[in-house]
Amino acid sequence: MxxxxxxxxxxxxxxxxxxxxxxxxxxxxxxxxxxxxxxxxxxxxxxxxxxxxxxxxxxxxxxxxxxxxxxxxxxxxxxxxxxxxxxxxxxxxxxxxxxxxxxxxxxxxxxxxxxxxxxxxxxxxxxxxxxxxxPGISAFQMVASRFGQPLTLQEDRLQIMAATDLGAVEQALSGCETLVLFKAATALPELLELLKRHDLLARASLVCAGGQGEGERVVADLSRWEPQELGYMTTMIIHLGQRGWQEL
CATH class of the missing domain: 3.40.1010.10 (Tetrapyrrole methylase, N-terminal domain)
Known part of the structure; x- marks a missing residue:
């Protein structure tokens, strides 16, 4: 039926x-x-x-x-x-x-x-x-699809948060395998410096205005970042690793 x-x-x-x-x-x-x-x-x-x-x-x-x-x-x-x-x-x-x-x-x-x-x-x-x-498709799902990297495998932990509190972001880096940051353009220089200190720039990618035509900006590897203007709707994904079976 x-x-x-x-x-x-x-x-x-x-x-x-x-x-x-x-x-x-x-x-x-x-x-x-x-x-x-x-x-x-x-x-x-x-x-x-x-x-x-x-x-x-x-x-x-x-x-x-x-x-x-x-x-x-x-x-x-x-x-x-x-x-x-x-x-x-x-x-x-x-x-x-x-x-x-x-x-x-x-x-x-x-x-x-x-x-x-x-x-x-x-x-x-x-x-x-x-x-x-x-329900609707969220920005982080669209961003992940741009790069073809799984957000989670097995018991991997996925954390989603705003990038506005850098202290909370730094703490989250050790609490999950994949970190999604909304509003990533609000403090981008400081955020890039934080990732650099943790040697994570090459594991981070972002999309601004995804799916919105000519305004879309895609950066697959933030270790190759070249300064450019980004809008409010910027989402970053940081792949921190995968949980080993011995940790389960």
Whole structure:
């Protein structure tokens, strides 16, 4: 018996991962939800002129209402919670009007995603049966595919973290076999120096704006790094080794 295709239902909210920015990496389920939605909510950084998530799903847009939400990028917790509460109220009102609302988010909705904040705020405004998640391909999966190196084998440990805390990054180097760093451009000179001290530059690679056309930057071996401008969406993978069988 064939599985029934999922479509966006009236009065429901869907946090939909649309992959790292390449339209070819949008899943079938994500495409169907976007196509059947009444309202598409797209996050946009206050420092950006466009919504990358919205650009990734242009092929699936027709006559849906489009709402671009500028989201906060601040560590002021009270201010951030207040803003997400305001956005959640706006979305909840649309659902209560009988609209099917889809928020598109880059990558996966639960990995460093704006949708996580919105979902938390919506939990107090809508019943849980009306809140849905659709996973998406995360940036680190796309980056790994560029180089063809396995992220894990056997009991290898994979750790994912932001590159913003260099002390935590250095500690992580001894706690896993593969380390994934998001936001790697934020402190790249210091990060490169850290890897150099640990003799890990040749084991590290990065991709900036993967799948986003001419803006993509790929560096397979950071021991051959040549300074260049990198954007916020830069992901680094450091292959630290594999666990030996004697350690298991």
């Amino acid at each position: 064939a599985k029934q295709r999922i479509t966006a239902q009236a009065g429901h909210f869907y946090a939909v991962g649309v992959g790292p920015g390449d339209p070819e990496l949008v899943t079938l389920q994500a495409a169907r939800l976007i196509e059947s939605a009444d309202v598409i909510v797209a996050p946009q950084s206050k420092n950006s002129q466009t919504s990358l998530a919205l650009a990734a799903v242009e092929d699936f847009l027709h006559d849906q209402e489009i709402i671009v939400l500028r989201y906060p990028m601040t560590r002021e917790n009270n201010k951030t919670r207040q803003r997400w509460g305001e956005l959640a109220t706006q979305v909840a009102e649309l659902c209560q009007q009988g609209k099917a609302v889809v928020q598109v988010t880059l990558g996966d909705p639960l990995i460093y995603a704006t949708s996580s904040y919105l979902l938390a705020a919506l939990g107090a405004l809508l019943p849980p049966e009306k809140l849905h998640l659709t």
